[in-house]
Amino acid sequence: MRFAAAVGFALAAVFLAATAVAAVAGHGPLRSSTGQPIPARPAATGEAITGGDHRSAVTDEPPATAGRPSAARPVQVRIPALGIRSSLERLGIGADGALSAPRDPAQAGWYADGPTPGDLGAAVIAGHVDSTSGHAVFWRLAQLHRSDRVEVTRSDGTTVRFAVQEVRRVRRDRFPTVEVYGPLPDRGLRLITCGGLYDHQRGRYRDNIVVFALAT
Amino acid sequence: MGSGWLRRALAATAALMLPGAIVLVGAAPASAVATSYVRLAHLSPDTPQVDVWLTSFRGDSFSKVLRGVGYGALSPYERVTPGRYTISMRKPGAASDSPPLLSTNVSVRAGHSYTVAGVGPNASVRLRVLDDDLSRPSAGRARLRVVQASSASPRVDVSTSTGVSIAKAAQFPSTTAYVEVPAQRWTLRAAPTSGGGAATTVSVDVTAGSIFTALVLDAKSGKGLQLVVRRDAAGANRMPAGSVAAGLGGGTSAGPGGASAAAPSLMRSSGGVVGWPLAALVLALGLAGAAMTTVRLASRDCDAG
Numbered sequence: 001m002r003f004a005a006a007v008g009f010a011l012a013a014v015f016l017a018a019t020a021v022a023a024v025a026g027h028g029p030l031r032s033s034t035g036q037p038i039p040a041r042p043a044a045t046g047e048a049i050t051g052g053d054h055r056s057a058v059t060d061e062p063p064a065t066a067g068r069p070s071a072a073r074p075v076q077v078r079i080p081a082l083g084i085r086s087s088l089e090r091l092g093i094g095a096d097g098a099l100s101a102p103r104d105p106a107q108a109g110w111y112a113d114g115p116t117p118g119d120l121g122a123a124v125i126a127g128h129v130d131s132t133s134g135h136a137v138f139w140r141l142a143q144l145h146r147s148d149r150v151e152v153t154r155s156d157g158t159t160v161r162f163a164v165q166e167v168r169r170v171r172r173d174r175f176p177t178v179e180v181y182g183p184l185p186d187r188g189l190r191l192i193t194c195g196g197l198y199d200h201q202r203g204r205y206r207d208n209i210v211v212f213a214l215a216t
Numbered sequence: 217m218g219s220g221w222l223r224r225a226l227a228a229t230a231a232l233m234l235p236g237a238i239v240l241v242g243a244a245p246a247s248a249v250a251t252s253y254v255r256l257a258h259l260s261p262d263t264p265q266v267d268v269w270l271t272s273f274r275g276d277s278f279s280k281v282l283r284g285v286g287y288g289a290l291s292p293y294e295r296v297t298p299g300r301y302t303i304s305m306r307k308p309g310a311a312s313d314s315p316p317l318l319s320t321n322v323s324v325r326a327g328h329s330y331t332v333a334g335v336g337p338n339a340s341v342r343l344r345v346l347d348d349d350l351s352r353p354s355a356g357r358a359r360l361r362v363v364q365a366s367s368a369s370p371r372v373d374v375s376t377s378t379g380v381s382i383a384k385a386a387q388f389p390s391t392t393a394y395v396e397v398p399a400q401r402w403t404l405r406a407a408p409t410s411g412g413g414a415a416t417t418v419s420v421d422v423t424a425g426s427i428f429t430a431l432v433l434d435a436k437s438g439k440g441l442q443l444v445v446r447r448d449a450a451g452a453n454r455m456p457a458g459s460v461a462a463g464l465g466g467g468t469s470a471g472p473g474g475a476s477a478a479a480p481s482l483m484r485s486s487g488g489v490v491g492w493p494l495a496a497l498v499l500a501l502g503l504a505g506a507a508m509t510t511v512r513l514a515s516r517d518c519d520a521g
Binding site: 069093096097098099101102105111113114115119120121122124126127128129130131132133134135136138139165170172173175177178181182183184185186192193194195198200203204205208214 | 251253293295329348350351352353421423425426427447448449450451452453454455456457458459460461462463464465466467468
C-alpha cells in the first residue's frame with residue numbers, strides 16, 4: 001500500500017510539474033479567465049440612428065432585431081475552431097427544475113423558453129461532453145478561446161455570428177444562474193456542457209463549462 | 217494483484233488532483249463577463265437634430281458618433297469598457313473638436329448599463345445620466361418604467377388596461393422607478409393627467425424576465441401623445457434551477473471501476489497562467505506533508521465501480 005501511494009505521489013508530482021510548466025509557457029487554454037474584466041469591444045454597428053421615428057410600437061435592440069422577439073428558432077450551431085456542427089433539439093425544464101440535457105449525446109439543444117440566438121438577450125445552447133461510451137458533441141468545448149467564432153443558423157435563414165468572451169469552469173453547485181439566464185441588453189449566447197471530475201459513485205460531473213459569447 | 221496495485225496508484229494520483237482542482241476553481245474570478253453598456257436618447261421635444269458623441273477619457277481614441285439624432289430617438293446599447301466617458305451633443309456635421317452644445321461625463325462601472333438622455337425644453341435642455349437597472353425581475357414578472365418626455369402634456373398617467381398604475385402624474389421631464397408587472401400581453405395607456413388631450417394606447421407583449429422602458433413623447437404631428445415601448449434587456453422566460461447534467465461519464469479515461477475521472481477540461485485550469493503554478497506549490501506542500509505520515513488513501517470519487 002505504501003508503495004502504491006508513493007507511486008501515486010510520484011505520478012501526481014510529474015503531472016503537476018508538467019502542467020505548471022505548460023501554464024507558464026502560455027499553453028493554458030483558458031487564458032481568458034485570469035481575472036481581468038473582459039475589455040469589451042465596441043459594437044460593430046456604426047450607422048446613424050434615425051431621429052423622430054416614434055411610432056407606437058415595441059422595438060427591440062439592436063435595430064437589426066426590431067420588433068417583437070422573432071418567431072425564428074435556431075436550427076444549427078457551428079464552432080469552426082473545434083470542428084463542431086450540430087443540429088439542435090428543443091430543450092426545456094425537467095421535473096427537477098433544471099435545464100434538461102439533450103436526449104442525443106451527439107446533438108446539442110437550445111433552451112426554447114429563452115431568447116432565440118440573434119434576438120435580444122442571452123440564448124442558451126447545451127450539449128453533452130460525453131455519452132455512456134465515449135465522446136459527445138461538446139467534448140472539446142473547454143478548448144475554446146476568447147474571440148473564437150460560434151455561428152448559429154436560424155429557421156428564418158439568417159446566420160448569427162458570435163465571438164467568445166469567456167470560457168469558465170464552474171462548480172455545478174455554484175452555477176451562475178443569473179449570469180447565464182438573466183436579462184441582457186445585448187445579443188448573447190451561452191454554451192454549456194459538463195467538465196471537471198466525473199464522480200463515478202454519483203454518476204455526475206462536478207463542474208459545468210460555460211462559454212459566454214456576444215454577437216459580432 | 218498487479219492490476220490492483222496499479223489501480224490504487226492511479227487512484228492516489230486522481231485523489232491528489234482533486235484538491236488542486238478545488239484550489240483552481242477558488243482562484244477563478246466570480247464574474248468576468250462584466251461588459252458595460254451606454255445608449256443615447258434625444259428627449260427634448262423642441263431641440264433640433266443633433267450629432268451625439270461618446271468619447272473615452274482614456275485617450276485610446278474610442279469615439280462613437282450618432283448623427284442626425286432627433287426627438288424621440290433611443291439608440292441601441294453600445295458595448296463599452298468601464299471608465300470615464302464624455303457625451304457631447306453638437307450641431308449636425310460639426311467637427312468633433314468644435315465646442316459642443318451640451319456635454320456631460322459619465323463614470324461607467326463594470327457590468328452597469330446607462331442611458332444618457334438630452335431632456336427638458338430646448339431653452340434649458342440638459343443631459344441626464346440614468347443608471348438602468350437591468351437586474352433580474354422576480355419569477356414570472358417583468359420590469360417596466362416610464363420616461364415622461366412630452367412637453368405638450370406636462371403631467372401624464374400611464375396604466376395598464378387592467379388598471380395597474382405604472383406612473384401617476386409623471387412630470388415632464390422625468391423618469392419613474394421600475395415597476396414589476398406580471399408577464400402577459402398588456403395594453404398600456406398614456407393620458408394627460410388633467411385637461412383634455414387624447415389618450416394613446418400600445419399593445420405590448422411583456423415577457424417574463426425582461427426589462428422595458430415606455431417613452432411618453434409628444435405626437436409627431438398635431439397634439440396628443442405617442443407611447444413607444446422598448447425592450448431594454450431580455451432574459452429567459454423561465455429560469456432553470458442550477459446546473460446542467462450534460463455528461464454521462466463515458467468519455468472519462470478509465471472505464472467502469474477505473475481510477476482516473478476527468479473530462480478534457482480538467483487539464484485546463486480556470487486559474488490559467490497563475491493558477492497552475494500556485495496549485496503546484498500548494499500540492500507540493502501537501503505532498504511533503506503527506507509523505508511524512510502513512511496515509512491510507514481513499515479513492516473517493518474515482519474508484520467506484
